[in-house]
Amino acid sequence: MPKKGKKMVHKLIILGSGPAGLTAGIYAARGKLSPLIIEGNKPGGQLTTTTYVENWPGEKKILGIELMEKIKKHAEHYGTTFLSDSVIKADLSKKPYTLTTEGGKTLSAESIIIATGASHKKLKAKGEDEYWGKGVTTCATCDAPFYQDKEVVIAGGGNTAVTEAAFLTRFAKKITIIQILDKLSANDPIRDEVEKDPKIEIILNSAIKEIKGDGKKINVVVIENQKTKESKTIPTSGVFVAIGFKPNTDIFKDQLDMDEFGYLKIIDHTKTSKEGIFTAGDVSDYKYMQAVTSSGFGCMAALDCETYLQKQKKS
Ligand SMILES: Cc1cc2nc3c(=O)[nH]c(=O)nc-3n(C[C@H](O)[C@H](O)[C@H](O)COP(=O)(O)OP(=O)(O)OC[C@H]3O[C@@H](n4cnc5c(N)ncnc54)[C@H](O)[C@@H]3O)c2cc1C
Structure with a gap:
């Protein structure tokens, strides 16, 4: 459980409920970090916007939305908790880090995994939304x-x-x-x-x-x-x-190192430029951009976070 007292401090808050965030949740929960996932305005992430997924190992053909529900249940089963809200402000200037949500919550965390994905630039053509994921x-x-x-x-x-x-x-x-x-x-x-x-x-x-x-x-x-x-x-x-992507990193502007397009810079595997802040998935990976690679990235971030928190405890 998060530390109680004057202010509740979560050991780990994960931003995003796509394949990266949810997988980080599974690993972190099994590692006893009691993670809280803030789901964002697209619960389940990009795969919920498509029909069938045929390249998720172990599932020959599954609806994107069904796959994401299964992964969420998996994360919940091991103790990940969820908040249906979006982070609109982050203060990473001092520890514990502070996150403010659209719903008016102020949350503190010893560590954060950013798995907020990337948004595709849209054509803004008539019919685009109607046929999104259907062609x-x-x-x-x-x-x-x-x-x-x-x-x-x-x-x-x-x-x-x-x-x-x-x-x-x-x-x-x-x-x-x-x-x-x-x-x-x-x-x-x-x-x-x-x-x-x-x-x-x-x-x-x-x-x-x-x-x-x-x-x-x-x-x-x-x-x-x-x-x-x-x-x-x-x-x-x-x-x-194929007209480009925009990583969802606006709230971290001037606080974390990013490349010219706004993708979070990775300093070492999943570590960002700030101690205790990790990244996973499309928000920092513009090359592979797949559910399974994002998921693997989420696993890595949770393991790195676990090591970080262990070291903090000892020091
Ligand atoms: C139409 C379509 C079809 C696809 N088909 C496939 C496929 O068949 N196979 C495949 O492997 N990949 C597919 N992909 C790619 C795949 O969906 C992505 O690579 C993958 O979802 C990236 O995972 P992610 O967890 O990094 O980010 P996302 O899935 O983008 O999830 C990001 C999460 O962050 C949350 N978030 C954003 N901002 C905030 C905030 N401020 N506060 C809190 N939360 C926030 C969002 O709500 C969302 O839950 C497809 C993508 C699209 C668009």
Whole structure:
């Protein structure tokens, strides 16, 4: 239990209830750290926004939401407690660290694991929200097999877009890249392959304005040329949005080291630039961005935190 007295100090507070936060919860609870998870405004994290997950070990095919409920129950079983709230302010200037929530709570912790994930930048196209997870996706590694012999479009022209396009050529029969600029902005060497691939068409100076379907699946996207303002309809079964991510780190600005895009800097494995503050998952990993890698990262953060708290106890 957290120390009681004048002020309750939690041994560990975990921010985020995606695969990283929940796995950290399982390990920390089994390590007797009595973790509290603050769930945030997306309980269960990004996987709750998709339909089926086919790459979680031990589950051939499972709904994202069902998988996350199972992991939450696992964490609860070993004693993790949950707070349905979001952190809006963090004071990491002195120990114990202080977190303020949207619901008006002020919480103190000896250590923190930040597993707040990253948000995908959206197209802001009509129909995008309606078909999010039902044809609109952000992850070719996750969803490409669903588009075997189908036509898909990719929004974006940077490194993520060309990498996703190259990956999708193994599955889709046609891939159309819709890039808002007048050239691909990718500098990855894979760009040359993509430009030459007969399966890939690149449409420049254009933006997706609308995603249309029958309510269950996508049929077409409407694109608009930014120069001529002409509209065109492209048949497609899927829309891969690859226009960038924003890590959810605003509340730690000027308190923790971050890279130019706002991803938390890792000093050693899961340690951030401040003692007792650890990180896990997409909030600091822009390379792998998978549920299973985030989960593994959460395990590492909990183990590192356990070691840290043990050392603190001895000193
Ligand atoms: C449509 C889609 C399909 C995908 N499909 C797959 C797939 O099939 N397989 C796969 O491996 N990966 C898939 N992914 C990627 C995978 O979902 C992510 O890599 C993974 O969820 C990252 O886990 P995370 O725990 O780091 O962060 P997230 O899942 O993003 O969770 C972040 C958590 O932090 C919380 N949070 C944010 N801000 C605060 C705050 N201020 N205070 C408290 N809490 C906060 C949120 O509420 C959320 O619970 C998919 C992603 C998307 C979007």
